[in-house]
Amino acid sequence: MPRILLHACCGPCALMPISRLRDEGWAPELFWFNPNIHPVDEWLKRRDALREVAEKFGIPLHEEGSEPDPAAWVRELGGETAFGARCVQCYRPRMIRTAEFAAAQGFDAFTSSLLYSKYQNHESIVAEAEQAAARFGASFLYRDFRPFWWDGINMSKELGIYRQKWCGCILSMKEALAQQKEAEERKAAQKAERAARLAREAEERRIKKEALAAKQAEKARKRLEKIDSKNMA
Numbered sequence: 001m002p003r004i005l006l007h008a009c010c011g012p013c014a015l016m017p018i019s020r021l022r023d024e025g026w027a028p029e030l031f032w033f034n035p036n037i038h039p040v041d042e043w044l045k046r047r048d049a050l051r052e053v054a055e056k057f058g059i060p061l062h063e064e065g066s067e068p069d070p071a072a073w074v075r076e077l078g079g080e081t082a083f084g085a086r087c088v089q090c091y092r093p094r095m096i097r098t099a100e101f102a103a104a105q106g107f108d109a110f111t112s113s114l115l116y117s118k119y120q121n122h123e124s125i126v127a128e129a130e131q132a133a134a135r136f137g138a139s140f141l142y143r144d145f146r147p148f149w150w151d152g153i154n155m156s157k158e159l160g161i162y163r164q165k166w167c168g169c170i171l172s173m174k175e176a177l178a179q180q181k182e183a184e185e186r187k188a189a190q191k192a193e194r195a196a197r198l199a200r201e202a203e204e205r206r207i208k209k210e211a212l213a214a215k216q217a218e219k220a221r222k223r224l225e226k227i228d229s230k231n232m233a
């Protein structure tokens, strides 16, 4: 069976590529090299999740790379911090090291779980992988795993694999936290608005009820007055 090195960015994203590659007759082996995941405990959580995946599927896992140094990475970006531009600088070292490792270890091909994510810049990943393959004389296997997005999500939930809340780097973490804060604030504002509307409606009902009661009391008073004046006459 031909051996393929599957660069894996995390546990959940590796699931469908493993399944698909196996269905095609490949023998995948996992490669952990993601020096841009912040903070360190997140890096460890994702690596451990991948170890769990490797164990569940019974496939070898090759681990490389030290814990992240976000300050150095942001410095290297030289101001290109926008999503997209910065991502190329993040794919490149991973694809280079994967291609180098695949060539050195005699793999028949390599690919990446990054090609499963619908949030990544798919074309940039492919371009970086092809360049890295050419540089080291490795063979890059292009596959679009994105159509299996929901299968992967469901499988990761079924297997209880740790699912991260941001892409990886310190910038994506800050963006995710800001989005989360924004969503929470929006939710709190909607809740407060609903409470105010309900209070307003309750007050309107109370005023209407009081007005109706006053009207009925006035009617009753007039009726009694009429009866009294009849009796007196």
Ligand code: SF4
Pocket: 036, 083, 084, 086, 087, 088, 090, 091, 167, 168, 169, 170, 171, 172
């Ligand atoms: S958003 Fe994701 S792909 Fe882009 S630089 Fe950050 S970790 Fe890398």
